[in-house]
Amino acid sequence: MSTFEEQDKIGMDAAFQQAYISYKEQNGIPIGACLINNLTHEIIGVGHNERVQKNSPTLHGETSCLENCGRLKANIYKNCTLYTTLSPCIMCTGTILLYGIKRIVCGENKTYEGEIDLLKSRGGCEVIVTDDQRCIDIMDQFIKEKPEVWNEDIGEED
Secondary structure: OOHHHHHHHHHHHHHHHHHHHHHHHOOOOOOEEEEEEEEOOOOEEEEEEEOOOOOOOOOOOOHHHHHHHHHHHHHHHHHHEEEEOOOHHHHHHHHHHHHHEEEEEEEOOOOOOOOOOOOEEHOEEEEEEEEOOOHHHHHHHHHHHHHHHHHHHHOOOO
């Protein structure tokens, strides 16, 4: 693999597969993520939103992915791309900034704008939003089916 274009397709496909896994689980919020090492082009880990499934306040797609990667040295994170089906919330943005991940590819930010401006300004991250129709469609479907679970996930009241 020689270009980000190829890696980005693999990363977004893996993130979307994770989102779909979550969607098929009971009340799972369809947000998935994948971390790929930009030097080796290998997937380090994947994860999906597991807040409902594990009764966790912090297992969003991105944090689940990083949890599944295990402990990594700081220089590894700095040479990775994080793929996520939805733009990161403030909690996930804080985690990205903490570990110095410099490249983020988001499937969409129409459903939830997230903290893309903060990533760019504070972390100097390259942020790419792909407007992936799969990501938009699965979130639209989920929000129609379970608006109360979605509102809980983003910290809003019903």
